[in-house]
Amino acid sequence: MQMQVTSGTALLDDSLPKGAATNNTEILRAANLRKVYRSGDQQIVPLDGIDLEVIRGEMIAIVGPSGAGKSTLLHLLAALDTPTSGAVYFAGDSLHDLAEKNVAEYRNRAVGFVWQRHHLLPDFTAAENVAMPLLVRGTSLAQALRTAKDWLGEVGLADRAGQRGGQLSGGEQQRVAIARALVNGPTLLIADEPTGDLDQQSAESVFELMYRLHQSHRLTSILATHNNSLARRADRALILEHGKLTPAGVLLAQSAAPLGRMADGAMQTLEDLG
Numbered sequence: 001m002q003m004q005v006t007s008g009t010a011l012l013d014d015s016l017p018k019g020a021a022t023n024n025t026e027i028l029r030a031a032n033l034r035k036v037y038r039s040g041d042q043q044i045v046p047l048d049g050i051d052l053e054v055i056r057g058e059m060i061a062i063v064g065p066s067g068a069g070k071s072t073l074l075h076l077l078a079a080l081d082t083p084t085s086g087a088v089y090f091a092g093d094s095l096h097d098l099a100e101k102n103v104a105e106y107r108n109r110a111v112g113f114v115w116q117r118h119h120l121l122p123d124f125t126a127a128e129n130v131a132m133p134l135l136v137r138g139t140s141l142a143q144a145l146r147t148a149k150d151w152l153g154e155v156g157l158a159d160r161a162g163q164r165g166g167q168l169s170g171g172e173q174q175r176v177a178i179a180r181a182l183v184n185g186p187t188l189l190i191a192d193e194p195t196g197d198l199d200q201q202s203a204e205s206v207f208e209l210m211y212r213l214h215q216s217h218r219l220t221s222i223l224a225t226h227n228n229s230l231a232r233r234a235d236r237a238l239i240l241e242h243g244k245l246t247p248a249g250v251l252l253a254q255s256a257a258p259l260g261r262m263a264d265g266a267m268q269t270l271e272d273l274g
């Protein structure tokens with residue numbers, strides 16, 4: 001099915017309910033995803049039949065050893081790469097069937113992507129970095145900078161708007177990168193080891209920021225992490241290993257608690273991971 005990007009489509013329809021994992025609406029699905037890399041005679045199969053259903057409003061953590069294929073999977077979910085076989089569906093539409101222009105819309109509008117390394121432009125200010133996706137969309141400079149400053153406020157950096165990217169600390173740079181990922185109002189937040197380069201304290205604080213934004217903006221979030229203590233706080237933790245994705249358990253969302261709490265069995269599974 002072809003997805004239109006004009007008004008009223010799943011991709012850009014703001015009236016679609018966001019968040020609140022209570023209505024069990026599937027927003028993203030991976031079906032039998034395979035990714036095969038070939039170099040010479042060698043073949044690497046990081047993803048060997050991945051099935052994943054993502055419900056609106058949930059936060060999923062993906063853990064697994066280095067080289068297991070976490071980044072590969074996130075890139076496929078964000079349409080930054082294509083699978084060897086299998087499909088990714090967003091709001092029921094196969095990304096594979098979209099016209100190239102609509103895939104770009106999905107990538108730029110429906111998905112906010114956070115990388116392990118922030119990739120900020122060091123000579124541009126924090127506000128200019130956050131404004132960049134809006135400028136790409138054709139928003140005026142003045143409006144883009146106003147929105148960017150609002151977002152810097154949301155990530156606790158209102159007073160750093162004029163500071164150059166290269167002059168910010170690692171944790172601050174990652175906060176700017178999160179603001180930049182969310183400035184277009186995406187449905188999905190996909191983060192590839194967003195705290196991987198940070199010390200434990202900064203990692204905790206960046207994770208808590210992401211969790212707060214996940215809730216307040218009713219995002220659906222998928223993050224890869226090596227940090228099991230952070231993975232435990234997601235609604236669901238999955239382990240990617242030997243090309244397969246398996247549940248690490250279910251995290252019980254606690255409305256009273258700032259962060260969720262995981263079922264004992266799942267906690268044990270993650271403890272076993274080391």
Ligand SMILES: Nc1ncnc2c1ncn2[C@@H]1O[C@H](COP(=O)(O)OP(=O)(O)OP(=O)(O)O)[C@@H](O)[C@H]1O
Pocket residue numbers: 037038039044046064065066067068069070071072073
């Ligand atoms: N473009 C590519 N060409 C060939 N092999 C690749 C390519 N990209 C990734 N790989 C291989 O695919 C496997 C999965 O890589 P991937 O980066 O997805 O792992 P990861 O789980 O994200 O690891 P890490 O935790 O270290 O980030 C690795 O063996 C990697 O070498």
Ligand SMILES: [Mg+2]
Pocket residue numbers: 070071072192
């Ligand atoms: Mg990776």
